[in-house]
Amino acid sequence: MTRITDVRLRRVLDSRGNATVEADVLTESGGFGRAAAPSGASTGEYEAIELPPSEAIAKARELAVPRLEGGVYAGNQRDVDAALHAADGTDDFGVIGANSAVAISMAAAKAGADVLGAPLFQHLGGAFRGGSFPTPLGNVVGGGEHAADATHIQEFLAAPVGAPSVADAVFANAAVHAEVADLLDERDVACGKGDEGAWAPSIDDAEAFEIVDEATSTVADEFGFEIGFGLDVAGAELYDADEDAYVYGDETRSTEEQVEYIAGLVDEYDLVYVEDPLDEDAYDAFAELTDRVGDRTLVCGDDLFVTNTERLAEGIDAGAGNSILVKPNQIGTLSDAFDAIELAVRHGYDPVVSHRSGETEDTTIAHLAVATDAPFIKTGAVGGERTAKLNELIRIADDAL
Ligand SMILES: C=C(OP(=O)(O)O)C(=O)O
Numbered sequence: 001m002t003r004i005t006d007v008r009l010r011r012v013l014d015s016r017g018n019a020t021v022e023a024d025v026l027t028e029s030g031g032f033g034r035a036a037a038p039s040g041a042s043t044g045e046y047e048a049i050e051l052p053p054s055e056a057i058a059k060a061r062e063l064a065v066p067r068l069e070g071g072v073y074a075g076n077q078r079d080v081d082a083a084l085h086a087a088d089g090t091d092d093f094g095v096i097g098a099n100s101a102v103a104i105s106m107a108a109a110k111a112g113a114d115v116l117g118a119p120l121f122q123h124l125g126g127a128f129r130g131g132s133f134p135t136p137l138g139n140v141v142g143g144g145e146h147a148a149d150a151t152h153i154q155e156f157l158a159a160p161v162g163a164p165s166v167a168d169a170v171f172a173n174a175a176v177h178a179e180v181a182d183l184l185d186e187r188d189v190a191c192g193k194g195d196e197g198a199w200a201p202s203i204d205d206a207e208a209f210e211i212v213d214e215a216t217s218t219v220a221d222e223f224g225f226e227i228g229f230g231l232d233v234a235g236a237e238l239y240d241a242d243e244d245a246y247v248y249g250d251e252t253r254s255t256e257e258q259v260e261y262i263a264g265l266v267d268e269y270d271l272v273y274v275e276d277p278l279d280e281d282a283y284d285a286f287a288e289l290t291d292r293v294g295d296r297t298l299v300c301g302d303d304l305f306v307t308n309t310e311r312l313a314e315g316i317d318a319g320a321g322n323s324i325l326v327k328p329n330q331i332g333t334l335s336d337a338f339d340a341i342e343l344a345v346r347h348g349y350d351p352v353v354s355h356r357s358g359e360t361e362d363t364t365i366a367h368l369a370v371a372t373d374a375p376f377i378k379t380g381a382v383g384g385e386r387t388a389k390l391n392e393l394i395r396i397a398d399d400a401l
Pocket residue numbers: 039040041042043044232234302354355356357358
C-alpha cells in the first residue's frame with residue numbers, strides 16, 4: 001500500500017531567504033508526504049554535507065529517485081533510508097546531499113503516516129506515544145553566527161520546566177520574549193532580531209544574563225510556574241585553534257578558564273541547560289565540565305555529536321555531556337536520528353530535538369520529539385517558521401490533527 005510511486009524535488013525558500021530542498025513522496029494507494037530540509041549557520045565540522053540545493057536535487061534525481069520509485073515502501077522507514085544511503089554511497093551524504101536525503105526521508109515518513117491515516121508522531125513512535133510532551137527551549141536573546149553585533153553567546157533560551165502543559169510552556173516562552181523586549185526598551189537598547197527570531201541587541205553577555213534572568217523571573221511569577229533558562233554557547237564558533245582559546249571580543253579564555261566560567265554561570269543563574277559550552281573536539285573538557293555540573297544541569301553536545309552515533313559513542317566513553325542535540329539534517333535521515341536518540345537514552349543522555357537557524361514551515365521535528373518522548377525541543381519562541389512547530393505541538397496535545 002505504501003509503495004512509493006513518485007518522488008518530486010524542488011527548490012523552495014527558507015526563513016533566511018535562501019533556497020532549500022523540498023520533497024514530495026507519493027504512494028501507490030494515494031499517500032502523500034511533503035517535507036523540506038532546514039539549514040544551519042553555525043554548522044558543526046562533522047555534519048553530513050549540505051550541497052547547493054540545485055546540485056543536491058540533480059544528484060538525488062539521478063541516483064536516489066530511481067531506487068525509491070516502484071521499489072521501496074514509504075511505510076518502511078528503514079528501507080527508505082537504506083535506499084538513500086545506498087544511492088549516495090558515502091558516509092556523509094557527500095554525493096546526493098544531506099539536504100536532499102533528509103527532505104526525502106521526512107517526506108516518506110509523512111507519506112507512510114498518510115496511508116495509515118495516523119499522525120506522523122504515531123507512525124514513527126507507536127500507539128503509546130502522544131501522552132507526554134517536550135519542554136520547548138525558546139531562544140529569546142542571541143547573537144554569535146545568528147546576528148551581527150550582538151551577544152557572543154549564540155542563544156539565551158527560556159526553559160519553562162514547571163509548565164503544566166506544552167501550550168502553557170509555548171505561551172510562557174513567547175511572554176519571556178516580549179518581556180525581554182520591554183527590558184531592552186527600558187534600557188534604551190534598540191535592536192532587531194537574529195535568524196531564529198531572538199532579540200539581537202548590541203549588549204555584552206553579562207547584561208544579557210541580567211535581562212534574561214529578570215524576564216524569566218517576571219514571567220514565572222505571572223504564569224505561576226518555574227521558568228529557568230539555558231544557553232547555546234556555540235563554543236566551536238568562539239574557539240580559536242591558533243590561540244587555543246575562546247575569544248569573546250577583546251576577552252579570551254583558555255579551555256580551563258572556559259570550563260570555570262561556564263560552571264560559574266550554571267551556579268549563578270541556576271542554568272538548566274548548557275549546549276556546546278566548548279569546542280566540537282573538546283571531549284575531555286566536556287567531560288570535566290559534566291563532572292562538575294552534570295548533576296544539576298544538562299550539558300548538551302550539538303556540534304560535538306552532530307546527531308552521529310559514532311561521535312556520541314565516543315562521548316559516552318569519555319563521559320562528555322549528558323545530553324545530545326538531535327538535528328535530522330546533521331545526519332541525513334530519520335533512521336539515523338532515531339538511532340542517535342536510542343543510543344543516547346540507553347546511556348542516560350537526554351535527547352533535545354532541534355530546529356536549525358534556517359527553517360521552513362515544516363513541522364516534522366515536533367512529531368519526532370513526541371514520537372521519541374524527548375524531554376526537550378529547541379525550536380525558537382516566535383516567528384512563523386518557529387511557531388509552525390510550536391503550534392503543531394499544541395495541536396498534537398489537543399488531539400487536533
Ligand atoms: C540551531 C542552531 O544553529 P544552526 O542551525 O545555525 O547550527 C544551533 O547551533 O543549535
